[in-house]
Amino acid sequence: MDTDIQRVKQRFGIIGNSKRLDRAINIALQVAPVDMSVLISGESGTGKETFPRIIHENSIRKHAKYIAVNCGAIPEGTIDSELFGHEKGAFTGAHDSRKGYFEVADKGTIFLDEVGELPLSTQVRLLRVLESGEFIRVGSSQVVKVDVRVVAATNVNVEKAVREGKFREDLYYRLNTVPIQLPTLRERKDDIWLLFRKFATDVAEKYNMPPIELDDEALKLIENYRWPGNIRQLKNVTEQIAVIERSRVITGDIVRHYLPEVDVSRLPALVNKEKESFAFNSEREILYKVLFDMKKDMADLKKLVFDLMENGVEDTVSDSRHNQILKDLDDYNPNLPSKMPEKYLHGDDYVNNDDVEHSTEDKSDLIEDTEEYVEESLSLADKEKELIIKALNKHGGRRKPAAKDLGVSERTLYRKIKEYDVEA
Numbered sequence: 001m002d003t004d005i006q007r008v009k010q011r012f013g014i015i016g017n018s019k020r021l022d023r024a025i026n027i028a029l030q031v032a033p034v035d036m037s038v039l040i041s042g043e044s045g046t047g048k049e050t051f052p053r054i055i056h057e058n059s060i061r062k063h064a065k066y067i068a069v070n071c072g073a074i075p076e077g078t079i080d081s082e083l084f085g086h087e088k089g090a091f092t093g094a095h096d097s098r099k100g101y102f103e104v105a106d107k108g109t110i111f112l113d114e115v116g117e118l119p120l121s122t123q124v125r126l127l128r129v130l131e132s133g134e135f136i137r138v139g140s141s142q143v144v145k146v147d148v149r150v151v152a153a154t155n156v157n158v159e160k161a162v163r164e165g166k167f168r169e170d171l172y173y174r175l176n177t178v179p180i181q182l183p184t185l186r187e188r189k190d191d192i193w194l195l196f197r198k199f200a201t202d203v204a205e206k207y208n209m210p211p212i213e214l215d216d217e218a219l220k221l222i223e224n225y226r227w228p229g230n231i232r233q234l235k236n237v238t239e240q241i242a243v244i245e246r247s248r249v250i251t252g253d254i255v256r257h258y259l260p261e262v263d264v265s266r267l268p269a270l271v272n273k274e275k276e277s278f279a280f281n282s283e284r285e286i287l288y289k290v291l292f293d294m295k296k297d298m299a300d301l302k303k304l305v306f307d308l309m310e311n312g313v314e315d316t317v318s319d320s321r322h323n324q325i326l327k328d329l330d331d332y333n334p335n336l337p338s339k340m341p342e343k344y345l346h347g348d349d350y351v352n353n354d355d356v357e358h359s360t361e362d363k364s365d366l367i368e369d370t371e372e373y374v375e376e377s378l379s380l381a382d383k384e385k386e387l388i389i390k391a392l393n394k395h396g397g398r399r400k401p402a403a404k405d406l407g408v409s410e411r412t413l414y415r416k417i418k419e420y421d422v423e424a
Contacts, residue, residue, distance in 0.1 A: 020183035021182075032056075043230055049068070061107065061109050081138050100135075388416055
């Protein structure tokens with residue numbers, strides 16, 4: 001079997017000695033003589049387009065048609081016609097009947113690249129072809145029978161697409177009769193240097209220039225880089241360096257110019273739990289803040305009334321009480337709602353019994369009367385009228401400076417004075 005794998009590598013120009021790569025080639029050779037559907041999975045740039053040809057040329061269909069179709073490159077409105085054909089007059093522009101790819105590839109192999117991009121309506125048609133070998137042309141009522149080997153490839157997570165309702169589950173299992181998973185380039189670190197040398201040699205021969213070489217630092221950089229574009233990206237970078245750089249010995253500093261993300265950490269980001277909690281509970285915390293402010297205002301008002309009744313206007317708020325208020329505010333952290341003083345959350349009175357020498361019964365009566373007395377209007381019109389009066393009084397009835405202070409035009413202020421019947 002090792003001999004067969006080496007033969008395939010030489011035939012199709014596959015570079016590398018990775019065990020996972022050899023495993024994928026071995027599976028392709030084993031399934032090639034058997035007429036079963038194959039689903040090739042792997043990231044973009046891993047060489048998925050090579051394996052359908054390996055399967056086809058090692059099967060009994062190798063002398064028949066081989067057609068590769070990029071499903072992601074065909075518009076949704078025409079893909080049914082491209083795959084299954086159409087009759088004359090089936091849609092605007094259908095001047096003649098046309099065979100689809102499946103009909104042309106009869107007795108051969110069809111490679112559906114990016115099969116995960118197929119629309120759901122086309123997936124239904126494809127499922128029928130896989131199960132019975134039958135389909136109907138667009139605009140026709142006649143069933144067409146074909147014998148086609150289907151090999152599909154995708155770089156998306158099909159199982160996730162099935163869970164999200166973007167790919168039919170029955171079609172996935174029908175295509176995935178034999179799965180082949182291709183390794184990424186970062187999983188083949190020992191092959192990176194071999195691929196780089198191959199691409200550099202090809203460029204040198206094509207453009208008649210000396211080949212480039214990597215020093216130790218540059219070699220370490222390309223081996224440890226993640227290569228999100230895999231082999232395709234490595235080839236592009238190699239060709240760029242070979243053509244652009246005059247020096248034939250490539251250093252680490254040169255490589256860094258072509259790998260802009262080489263110093264970017266790919267480790268999972270650390271999450272600030274306190275900020276995460278604050279963001280998650282933002283609405284609840286706003287509510288807590290509003291309730292706390294209301295509770296504080298009510299407590300201050302209660303204390304003011306008690307002090308007025310007990311001490312008169314001269315000594316409204318004692319120093320000890322003022323310090324207690326400041327201490328309670330310091331203890332409150334708006335980022336941690338669970339740390340809010342319990343007396344604000346559970347409705348305990350802000351005023352301590354030690355500060356005011358009244359019975360509980362007396363305090364409740366006083367509080368009730370106070371709440372009725374200080375009820376405040378929340379009308380926007382009243383607030384606007386009040387601000388206009390204050391501005392006019394501040395500037396001695398002069399409308400121009402008053403309007404400037406309010407942030408409105410003098411004409412608007414004049415209209416508001418008339419509207420609210422303000423004496424200017």
